[in-house]
Amino acid sequence: MPDFEPVIGLEIHVELKTGSKMFCGCSADYFGHDPNTHCCPVCLGLPGALPVPNRKAVEWCVMLGMALGCTIPEFSKFDRKNYFYPDLPKGYQISQYDQPFCVNGKLKIKEQGTNNKEQREKIIRIRRVHMEEDTGKLLHATVEGKKVSLIDFNRSGVPLVEIVTEPDIRTSEEARIFLKKLHHVVRYLGISDADMEKGSMRLEPNISVKLKTDGNLPPYKVEVKNINSFNFAKKAIDFEINRHIELLSDGIVPKQETRGWEEKKGVTYSQRSKEEAQDYRYFPEPDIPPVRWTKSQISNLKSQICELPDQKIARFMGDYSLSEYDAVVLTDEKETAEYFENVMKQVTKNKGQITAKTIANWIINRKADISKVSSEELIKQISQKSQKATMSDDELGQIVKKVLGANPKAVADYKAGRKNALMFLVGQVMKETKGKVNIEKAGLLLRDLI
Amino acid sequence: MPKGKNILTTDIVKHVATLAKLDLSAGELKSFQDQLSSILHLVEQVSKVETTNVEPTSQVTGMENVMREDEAGVSLPQDEVLRNAPRKHKGYFVVDAIFED
Ligand SMILES: [Zn+2]
Numbered sequence: 163m164p165d166f167e168p169v170i171g172l173e174i175h176v177e178l179k180t181g182s183k184m185f186c187g188c189s190a191d192y193f194g195h196d197p198n199t200h201c202c203p204v205c206l207g208l209p210g211a212l213p214v215p216n217r218k219a220v221e222w223c224v225m226l227g228m229a230l231g232c233t234i235p236e237f238s239k240f241d242r243k244n245y246f247y248p249d250l251p252k253g254y255q256i257s258q259y260d261q262p263f264c265v266n267g268k269l270k271i272k273e274q275g276t277n278n279k280e281q282r283e284k285i286i287r288i289r290r291v292h293m294e295e296d297t298g299k300l301l302h303a304t305v306e307g308k309k310v311s312l313i314d315f316n317r318s319g320v321p322l323v324e325i326v327t328e329p330d331i332r333t334s335e336e337a338r339i340f341l342k343k344l345h346h347v348v349r350y351l352g353i354s355d356a357d358m359e360k361g362s363m364r365l366e367p368n369i370s371v372k373l374k375t376d377g378n379l380p381p382y383k384v385e386v387k388n389i390n391s392f393n394f395a396k397k398a399i400d401f402e403i404n405r406h407i408e409l410l411s412d413g414i415v416p417k418q419e420t421r422g423w424e425e426k427k428g429v430t431y432s433q434r435s436k437e438e439a440q441d442y443r444y445f446p447e448p449d450i451p452p453v454r455w456t457k458s459q460i461s462n463l464k465s466q467i468c469e470l471p472d473q474k475i476a477r478f479m480g481d482y483s484l485s486e487y488d489a490v491v492l493t494d495e496k497e498t499a500e501y502f503e504n505v506m507k508q509v510t511k512n513k514g515q516i517t518a519k520t521i522a523n524w525i526i527n528r529k530a531d532i533s534k535v536s537s538e539e540l541i542k543q544i545s546q547k548s549q550k551a552t553m554s555d556d557e558l559g560q561i562v563k564k565v566l567g568a569n570p571k572a573v574a575d576y577k578a579g580r581k582n583a584l585m586f587l588v589g590q591v592m593k594e595t596k597g598k599v600n601i602e603k604a605g606l607l608l609r610d611l612i
Numbered sequence: 613m614p615k616g617k618n619i620l621t622t623d624i625v626k627h628v629a630t631l632a633k634l635d636l637s638a639g640e641l642k643s644f645q646d647q648l649s650s651i652l653h654l655v656e657q658v659s660k661v662e663t664t665n666v667e668p669t670s671q672v673t674g675m676e677n678v679m680r681e682d683e684a685g686v687s688l689p690q691d692e693v694l695r696n697a698p699r700k701h702k703g704y705f706v707v708d709a710i711f712e713d
Contacts, residue, residue: 180682187685197703198693206693218682239670246633248707300710305701312704315693441631446670451678 165374166410168403170331170367171383174344176226176354177296177362178219178321184295185213185256185450190320193360197314205319207252213449215240219321220263220293220453222353224460225467226323227264227291229347234460238263239452240293243442248313249298257324259444262292263453269347270472271339286340287328296320323354329368329379334399337367338392345392346471350496358390365389367399370416371406382418386430389423398423401430474499482506482518491526498525498532505537516544553599558591562607565590573612584608619649619656 183190186204203211224234241259267288272281298318300311325344331337345363348356356363366387370380384406386398406416421430469477471493478489478499493499505521508514521544524530530540565587566573575583584605591604625645629636636644687693690703699706 182682182684187680187683188687189684191684196690198705199690199703200687201693202687214678214680216682217679220679244631246631248705248710301704302709303701305706309709310699310701310706311708311710312701312706314704441627443631448670451671451673451675454676 164411166371166407167374168332168399168406169329169370169372169380169383170334170337170399171329172325172327172331172337172340173366173368173385174325174341175296175364175366176323176325176348176356178222178323179354179362180216180219180222180321182216183319184216184219184293184321185319186211188319192316192320195316197312197316200316201318205251206315207250207318213256213447215293215450215453216321221463222321222351223263223291223293223323224455224463225351226325226348226353227267228464229351229467229470230264230267230269230288230291230325230344232264232267232288232291234264234455235261237261237452237454240447240450241444242447243294243444245440245442247297248311249300249318251298251315251318255294255297256447256450257294257444258292261452262290264291265289267291269340269343271336271343273336273339284330284336286330286336289326289328291323291325294322294324296322329370329383334396334403337399338396341365341392341395343471346494350468350470352468352496358392361390363390365392365395367395367402369399369402369406371403371410380415382415384416384418384430385420386423387420387433394423394425397428398430401428405430468496478502482522484518484522488519488522488526492522501525501532501537505540508537508541514541514545516541516548520544520548553595558595558599558604558607559611561594562591562604562611565594566608566611576612619652620645 178190180190182188183200183205186202188200188202188205190200192200204213227234238258238261240256242254243257243259244254246253268285269288271284271286273284274280275282296317296319298313298315300313303310303312305312327340331340345356348354348363354362366385366389368383368385370383372378372380384402386395386402389395389398402421409416420433422433423430474493475486475489478484478492479486484492492502502521502525506518509516509521521540524540524544525532530543532540535543569587569590572583572586576587587608588601588605591599591608592601595604622641622645625641625648626636628648629641629644694700694703694705697705
């Protein structure tokens with residue numbers, strides 16, 4: 163069989179958690195509210211309504227682009243993407259076509275090798291990050307015996323950022339790692355809940371397969387729409403790769419199309435409704451003046467970007483001498499990382515003896531509930547526990563002597579060369595001291611005294 | 613591209629009609645082919661204007677960076693939103709079923 167190679171790109175939609183919608187003052191907090199209660203002439207697409215961009219949404223889009231290493235062109239504009247669908251009341255979506263806010267970024271991913279120690283790094287290029295608006299929501303129901311679609315426009319006009327990668331991804335696992343990392347960055351920036359279940363982050367992999375020896379991109383690609391979990395994305399990609407390889411092995415080029423993911427059956431299916439050639443007839447949005455950035459606006463936005471996960475991990479390893487594993491776990495949630503640093507600050511201020519490693523262990527192994535225990539309280543708990551764990555050498559010596567006296571047979575066995583006997587004696591010491599001593603220390607002392 | 617008649621083929625007119633969700637009869641097809649072609653022909657004359665040193669623009673006001681602060685205000689009440697809807701059900705707009713599979 164010839165050697166095939168998958169070619170995968172990703173499109174990701176992220177809903178921003180601004181207070182108001184993208185082009186009107188309706189609340190963007192629509193989740194769980196009664197239908198059609200967060201609407202106005204602008205987001206309903208009524209004639210004569212004038213959209214005005216939300217400054218915060220635009221700035222957040224630019225900041226996400228910056229966090230992904232993008233260039234921010236000085237000039238940018240909005241465009242109309244025209245198509246008819248009942249969830250799109252204007253008949254067009256305000257989006258960005260040829261002059262998006264952010265271009266040419268990259269995100270570095272690390273893949274764990276089969277051997278747990280070897281890590282492979284890879285750069286996934288980001289083609290663009292642009293700003294658009296979400297559509298309304300469709301529900302399918304039967305009303306008075308007729309199959310109908312119900313429309314709720316509360317989501318219509320909620321700010322949506324689209325991130326598009328270059329087709330640099332080669333495996334479903336690379337795609338999953340990339341998506342998790344992007345999710346992490348978005349969460350750190352605090353610009354979206356990025357809640358997959360609520361649909362505030364939606365994934366669209368596009369997949370094709372080529373011969374490994376072929377340097378060109380395949381002449382087709384299949385897009386799988388609106389996946390709402392990293393694992394589903396991985397499964398859908400694997401399903402498509404296998405489907406394409408089967409077709410290609412029979413000499414058939416898979417059809418370029420949009421497919422959906424059916425989680426229950428673990429398959430993708432052709433979406434007939436979207437099959438007709440897409441012709442969006444983009445043109446510049448005449449209602450919205452373009453955007454031109456000054457250098458100081460750009461540097462001001464750049465300065466507002468918080469420390470991102472990769473930088474934090476590197477700093478935790480450097481400043482606190484933590485292992486990469488500990489640093490990764492501590493920085494998974496920004497709040498946990500902040501908690502850890504608060505504890506460290508206090509320990510340093512009070513010239514405490516507790517090490518960063520000990521604090522990291524307490525937090526990582528959940529020895530205390532950090533959502534309830536204050537940093538002062540955590541330090542107190544760690545100190546108490548470590549005091550209990552230390553016992554004076556005199557005290558320990560007495561206990562060891564007592565154990566030796568009470569177990570003459572084990573002592574004799576050890577002298578006769580049976581190593582197991584020492585382990586038994588160590589066990590007795592640990593029991594007597596209620597585990598308050600270091601096991602190696604007990605072993606050494608026993609050997610010295612026998 | 614030839615001037616005057618038949619700038620647009622019937623196929624292109626059919627495609628545009630499909631995008632606009634319009635069903636055209638054979639007679640309508642012919643009449644739109646003529647009308648759209650003459651509109652295009654008219655617009656084509658603009659391309660005669662010398663534009664070598666003219667920046668392309670899609671705006672005439674000269675305005676830039678018009679944005680609003682992120683402040684949520686009051687939306688319309690639900691019955692107002694639905695007032696002109698031909699069909700509604702429990703607070704939703706209703707349309708014929710959109711088949712997704
Ligand atoms: Zn609105």
